[in-house]
Amino acid sequence: MAEIILFGFLFIVTFAVMAWFARPTKHEIAVEQHLSRIGAIFSLSEDGTTILKEEALSAVPWLNEWLRRLPGAVRLRLFVSQAGSDWPVSSLLLGSLAAFCVVTLATFFWTDGLLFAGLIGLIIASAPYAYLAFKRSVRFRRFAALLPETVDLMARGLRAGHSISSVFEMVAEEIAEPVASEFRILFKEQNLGLPLREAIVNLLNRIPLDDVRFLATAILVQKETGGNLAEILDKTSAVMRERIRLRGQLRIYTAQGRVSGWILCIMPFVVFILINLVNHNYEKALWTDPLGRHLVYVGLTMMAIGIYAIRKIVNIKV
Numbered sequence: 001m002a003e004i005i006l007f008g009f010l011f012i013v014t015f016a017v018m019a020w021f022a023r024p025t026k027h028e029i030a031v032e033q034h035l036s037r038i039g040a041i042f043s044l045s046e047d048g049t050t051i052l053k054e055e056a057l058s059a060v061p062w063l064n065e066w067l068r069r070l071p072g073a074v075r076l077r078l079f080v081s082q083a084g085s086d087w088p089v090s091s092l093l094l095g096s097l098a099a100f101c102v103v104t105l106a107t108f109f110w111t112d113g114l115l116f117a118g119l120i121g122l123i124i125a126s127a128p129y130a131y132l133a134f135k136r137s138v139r140f141r142r143f144a145a146l147l148p149e150t151v152d153l154m155a156r157g158l159r160a161g162h163s164i165s166s167v168f169e170m171v172a173e174e175i176a177e178p179v180a181s182e183f184r185i186l187f188k189e190q191n192l193g194l195p196l197r198e199a200i201v202n203l204l205n206r207i208p209l210d211d212v213r214f215l216a217t218a219i220l221v222q223k224e225t226g227g228n229l230a231e232i233l234d235k236t237s238a239v240m241r242e243r244i245r246l247r248g249q250l251r252i253y254t255a256q257g258r259v260s261g262w263i264l265c266i267m268p269f270v271v272f273i274l275i276n277l278v279n280h281n282y283e284k285a286l287w288t289d290p291l292g293r294h295l296v297y298v299g300l301t302m303m304a305i306g307i308y309a310i311r312k313i314v315n316i317k318v
């Protein structure tokens with residue numbers, strides 16, 4: 001047991017020292033942010049190919065090369081960017097690995113159950129990804145709420161005689177975040193010589209929302225077939241507003257189910273903590289007895305199935 005704890009401690013210290021010395025300098029961070037603004041990281045396809053300069057996944061060259069060979073690393077960088085965060089992929093992965101090792105060893109030392117300790121470690125290690133998923137969802141909802149206003153501004157700009165590129169610049173200057181930053185990237189990509197189709201597709205890859213697909217389809221179809229783009233955008237804006245109204249009604253109708261799901265998910269853990277505060281030995285059998293640990297596994301599995309079922313019921317696609 002002592003050897004395992006010593007190995008885990010040395011493992012964590014080693015990675016902590018590596019992460020400390022591998023952290024980017026202020027100059028490197030400034031350069032990285034500038035590159036992100038011109039869309040270097042957003043034209044990555046699923047296989048990792050790009051016609052623009054690739055952003056490093058780590059400041060350490062050998063670690064960056066290793067991460068590029070790691071399946072899903074490029075998609076993870078896109079996921080972090082969609083959440084509006086600038087966390088390096090290397091720091092995210094190493095931090096999750098360190099958290100998994102620390103929590104697993106601590107839980108195993110306390111409960112003497114390897115499977116249960118690994119499960120708790122996995123839950124704690126996935127917390128940063130859950131946080132990023134929450135930020136991504138909030139950012140996408142904010143983007144969808146501002147998109148009808150954005151389309152209206154684009155239509156007015158086109159009627160005033162501006163080009164489509166100038167309209168993108170107007171949106172970047174007039175509309176609030178996160179729409180402004182995304183259209184600023186779109187405008188800069190066009191200024192760098194990227195064709196309109198590819199720039200629009202990059203925007204859709206960064207913000208994979210149905211409303212953005214409507215906007216992209218409207219612009220690209222008009223470019224291929226001609227027509228009054230301002231009128232097309234007016235109709236697109238009307239469709240977006242109707243979808244927002246319908247989604248709001250659905251959220252009201254499904255509010256009871258969502259609140260019930262949150263209560264059923266959180267209540268067992270709250271009750272467990274309260275009981276342990278009152279009588280620490282009352283729940284001890286769940287950790288020390290093999291049957292108790294098996295019951296915990298069954299309970300967590302059934303809870304996950306219940307959460308999945310509730311989400312399927314209340315998440316109605318519009």
